[in-house]
Amino acid sequence: MGLSADDRRARILEVVRDLGTIRVVDLASRIGLSAVTVRRDVAALSDSGLLHRSHGSVSSVAAGQAAASIPGRERTIGMLVPTLGSYFDEVIAGARAAAAQAGARLVLGVAAYESADDRAQTEQLLDSKVDGLLLSPNWRPDTSEDDCWIRDLPVPTVLVERRAGIGDAAAELDSVSSDHRHGVLLALRHLASLGHRSVLLAARDDTWTAQQVRAGYADAVLQLGLAPQPVIGIRRYGVDPDELAGQIYDAAAEGVRAVLVHNDQDAIQLPPPLRARGLDVPKDIALISYDDVFAALAAPALTAVAPPKRAVGEAALNLLLRRLDSGSSAIPVHHLELLPSLKVRASCGGEERAASPREESPTGKRQR
The missing domain is CATH 1.10.10.10 (Winged helix-like DNA-binding domain superfamily/Winged helix DNA-binding domain)
Incomplete structure (x- = not known):
């Protein structure tokens, strides 16, 4: 018995x-x-x-x-990211600034997108005697990795630019992420306001963010009444700009004259091969990039969706410190979504302007 x-x-x-x-x-x-x-x-x-x-x-x-109750004890926070450079540099900068303000120390680990080192790198951070963890695991749709190890970590953990699905092993962890679906809606809404009734999406499909962008495209097309188009897939190791320009040229021949590209690095390479095919940006093709890391440096400067990268890192660090200070069960689990903004520049043919508070809310936050 x-x-x-x-x-x-x-x-x-x-x-x-x-x-x-x-x-x-x-x-x-x-x-x-x-x-x-x-x-x-x-x-x-x-x-x-x-x-x-x-x-x-x-x-x-x-x-x-x-x-x-130990007075003056310095907190040590471990942070795992999939890459150094570009997007996550700003996320790290936000977490680092928040840690410095709170008198905490940030320890960094990297598990590259193409690797399966999340668990090993996390264990190495734990060996550094961290008090808590900020994790951006490599969740890819082509893997079925058991994430129970994330749920069972021995220290409080906040997911960063990741959010577990309902019923997933990590669903009861705190998370702070950009609302990428909202970001895509901003982009397509702007293009629709310029008269475009159909928009191409070119995006990867092997990262959590890319999946959110693709899902946001499907939602936004339906909400705005746009004509849907097949998504152009971008390979993990980068786009062939000439090949992508050829696909856009074919779509333009069918009347599609607007493109959203995830991400900046791929979008910034497109104007020259498009021009070689007789398509000028923005005269013939309206182009928006996603991430806004390098978009302002393009020629012409690219209109871009700008996730609140730095604010995500800052909010995640502060949430983790609050969890550490108040005890694990003293506050409910938080799933925070911060709203991206749209930076309108020359590549859409519209006048460059600051973000409209009605359309975009850089500091906007949803809690679910």
Whole structure:
């Protein structure tokens, strides 16, 4: 006959008080119960104030209070990103500035897009004795990696520019991301206001952001009543600008004269091969890029969707510090979405202007 709930929870309290802090999966193994049962019991004990629960670990009340009460203790935050340079440089800069303001230290790890090193790099950060983690894992649609290890990490964790789907293993983690679907809507709405009734999308499909951009395109086309077009796929290692220009030329022959390209690096290469085919930007083709890292440096300067990259890093760091300071279960899980803005420049043929507060909200934030 199995243990009663009271017996199970008494045993959990006994083990946690002896060890101080233990991962939930290790606790379940030590007691000989399923992880699901132990998580449920730990949640009940935490709600009763008998335990401190963190993402993937649990500690005694005394141990949790002692750690929180050390005066002047410097927090060390580990941050895992998929690349250095371009987009994530600004995300890192935001997190770094927020950490400096709070007297915390940021430790960086990199797991490249084409690698499968998320877990190994995260474990290396944990070996640095970090107090919490900011993670941007390489979630790709062509993999079925088990993300339970993210849920069971022994320190509080915030997903950055990532958001787990409903029912996913990491869905109960805090997250801060740009609302890329809204960003695509801004781009297509602007093009529609210039009279375009159909817009091409050229985008990758192997990153979380690219998937959000593609989904946003489908939503925006439907919402704005535009004629949908097949998405032009961009390979992981970059576009062949001449090939992409040829596909745009073919679409232009059918009357499509507006293009959204994810991302800047690919969009900035397009005007010369388009011009070689007799298509001028913006006279013949309206072009918008996504990311706004290099867009203003193009010739002509590209209208671009600008996710609030720096603000995402800052908000993620501050949310993690709040989680550390208040205890894992003292505040509800936050899923924050910050709204991108649209920077209108010469490549659409419209007058360059600042973002309209009605259309774009750089500091806009959704909490779900």
